[in-house]
Amino acid sequence: MSTVTNDPIRAYIVSEFLAGEDAEDLTDDFDLIESTVVNSLGLVRLISWISETYGIPVDDIPLEPAAYRTLADIRGFVGRAAPAGV
Amino acid sequence: MAAEKAPDTYGITAPYADELNDDITHWDRVGEFPHDKWKPLQRSGLFTLPFAPEYGGAGRTLTETMAALEGLGHTSRDAGLNFSASTQIVSVGIPLQAFGSEDLRGRYLPQVTSGEAITAHAITEPSHGSDVMNIRTTAVREGDEYVLNGGKMFITNAPVAGLFLLYVRTGKPGAFGLSTFLAERDTPGLTVGEPLETMGLRTSPISEVTLEDVRLPVGNRLGSEGAGFLIMDYVMKREVLFSFAVNLGEMAHRLKRVVEHATTRQQFGSAIGKNQAVAHKIADMRIAVETARKWLYDTGLKVEQGKDASLDVAATKIVVSEANQLTARHAIQIFGARGYLTGTGIERELRNATAGSIYSGTNEIQRNCIAALMGL
Ligand SMILES: Cc1cc2nc3c(=O)[nH]c(=O)nc-3n(C[C@H](O)[C@H](O)[C@H](O)COP(=O)(O)OP(=O)(O)OC[C@H]3O[C@@H](n4cnc5c(N)ncnc54)[C@H](O)[C@@H]3O)c2cc1C
Numbered sequence: 001m002s003t004v005t006n007d008p009i010r011a012y013i014v015s016e017f018l019a020g021e022d023a024e025d026l027t028d029d030f031d032l033i034e035s036t037v038v039n040s041l042g043l044v045r046l047i048s049w050i051s052e053t054y055g056i057p058v059d060d061i062p063l064e065p066a067a068y069r070t071l072a073d074i075r076g077f078v079g080r081a082a083p084a085g086v
Numbered sequence: 087m088a089a090e091k092a093p094d095t096y097g098i099t100a101p102y103a104d105e106l107n108d109d110i111t112h113w114d115r116v117g118e119f120p121h122d123k124w125k126p127l128q129r130s131g132l133f134t135l136p137f138a139p140e141y142g143g144a145g146r147t148l149t150e151t152m153a154a155l156e157g158l159g160h161t162s163r164d165a166g167l168n169f170s171a172s173t174q175i176v177s178v179g180i181p182l183q184a185f186g187s188e189d190l191r192g193r194y195l196p197q198v199t200s201g202e203a204i205t206a207h208a209i210t211e212p213s214h215g216s217d218v219m220n221i222r223t224t225a226v227r228e229g230d231e232y233v234l235n236g237g238k239m240f241i242t243n244a245p246v247a248g249l250f251l252l253y254v255r256t257g258k259p260g261a262f263g264l265s266t267f268l269a270e271r272d273t274p275g276l277t278v279g280e281p282l283e284t285m286g287l288r289t290s291p292i293s294e295v296t297l298e299d300v301r302l303p304v305g306n307r308l309g310s311e312g313a314g315f316l317i318m319d320y321v322m323k324r325e326v327l328f329s330f331a332v333n334l335g336e337m338a339h340r341l342k343r344v345v346e347h348a349t350t351r352q353q354f355g356s357a358i359g360k361n362q363a364v365a366h367k368i369a370d371m372r373i374a375v376e377t378a379r380k381w382l383y384d385t386g387l388k389v390e391q392g393k394d395a396s397l398d399v400a401a402t403k404i405v406v407s408e409a410n411q412l413t414a415r416h417a418i419q420i421f422g423a424r425g426y427l428t429g430t431g432i433e434r435e436l437r438n439a440t441a442g443s444i445y446s447g448t449n450e451i452q453r454n455c456i457a458a459l460m461g462l
Binding site: 016040052064 | 185219260261262309310311312313315316317319320391392393394395396455458459461
């Protein structure tokens with residue numbers, strides 16, 4: 001699966017959780033949770049970043065594992081919930 | 087002083103002051119849950135506040151609920167009972183309302199809002215306190231049921247609770263390895279230990295809970311499998327705001343007593359408050375109370391508005407728990423030997439305040455959390 005290079009969510013995860021390395025492996029369907037790229041505190045940070053960046057109230061962000069497995073999953077719910085779209 | 091945001095909920099427990107404050111020293115000494123004092127709390131409507139009307143709730147906001155709990159802290163000198171009351175609101179009711187299925191909410195929320203079922207939440211284990219992501223109690227799915235095994239420790243309200251929210255492992259350690267289940271007290275295999283004797287909050291009973299092949303229907307799970315950590319994060323934010331709002335009320339009352347004492351107690355021909363060393367302590371107490379108030383209601387409003395408040399909640403927890411301990415220590419010093427006597431109730435407040443830096447995530451863990459959120 002191709003990787004969207006100018007994807008802000010991908011850029012955020014690379015800079016925050018992969019220490020800025022250009023992570024080739026981080027494709028749209030890479031499992032962020034299984035791979036422990038995003039840990040529990042990381043998840044709290046990710047949720048707050050999404051909330052701020054896309055203007056989605058924290059309470060409207062899904063609290064279920066399936067929403068965070070992959071970049072595609074995250075982009076999916078952000079696209080549905082963000083007032084301005086992604 | 088009533089909270090600015092919601093003055094109408096602040097006073098709801100005030101009419102019950104006499105019942106709530108009856109024989110406080112006795113109850114603290116015997117260290118038992120005062121069942122009779124639960125009743126005025128039920129009558130006051132305190133337990134209904136943040137819940138939807140269809141479940142017997144009053145539909146009030148987060149900050150309105152905080153104001154009522156602050157009012158409780160100001161009215162009631164039984165900090166153990168106050169802590170049990172805020173646990174009642176937050177441990178099962180709040181997550182049930184936010185994440186429970188329609189069926190679970192319909193069956194259990196009315197019992198929670200009426201206060202008929204006392205509630206507890208079980209996260210901590212003997213081997214895993216701060217290291218909560220690695221808890222060992224497991225739930226294994228078998229068909230339409232989960233089978234739970236393990237043990238929980240330090241569970242507030244457990245000795246008197248009818249409903250338990252259990253946080254257990256359904257996956258590998260990590261962000262999505264935990265799930266949350268609702269269990270009734272008489273579920274076979276669920277055993278509640280004897281109340282543990284404690285330093286403070288002695289009327290808030292605490293004990294172990296063991297789970298041996300406890301079978302729960304899949305429908306008793308809150309949220310999806312693996313959502314336990316996110317549910318816990320949601321609940322902990324409210325737990326901090328509610329239980330430490332109680333402490334704000336307790337501190338405000340303490341400050342009033344100290345001012346009264348410092349202006350009336352005479353030594354060397356004048357009120358002891360005329361001494362700068364005493365007056366400065368009282369000024370510091372005032373600053374601690376007002377700082378706690380600002381953090382609590384500022385953070386409360388942020389959470390209410392659905393804004394990110396992870397760092398704010400951690401800071402609030404630290405600020406208020408440390409303010410509570412500082413003001414309790416100063417109060418004893420200013421009351422002198424009278425503060426050291428059990429009968430005046432001043433020393434009890436220091437014992438009660440001690441646990442605040444430990445429960446709801448220790449202050450060290452909160453500082454770790456703030457550091458991590460800052461990218462350190
Ligand atoms: C009054 C009271 C009520 C409670 N009610 C409940 C309840 O209702 N439900 C429930 O599940 N639990 C409850 N608890 C338990 C409480 O949540 C735990 O005590 C708390 O999480 C700390 O765990 P611990 O006691 O095992 O201490 P430990 O985790 O063993 O920590 C001991 C000390 O080491 C420090 N420490 C540990 N790890 C680190 C680190 N990484 N960095 C820096 N310092 C560290 C801690 O801050 C602490 O000072 C209650 C506790 C009390 C005192």
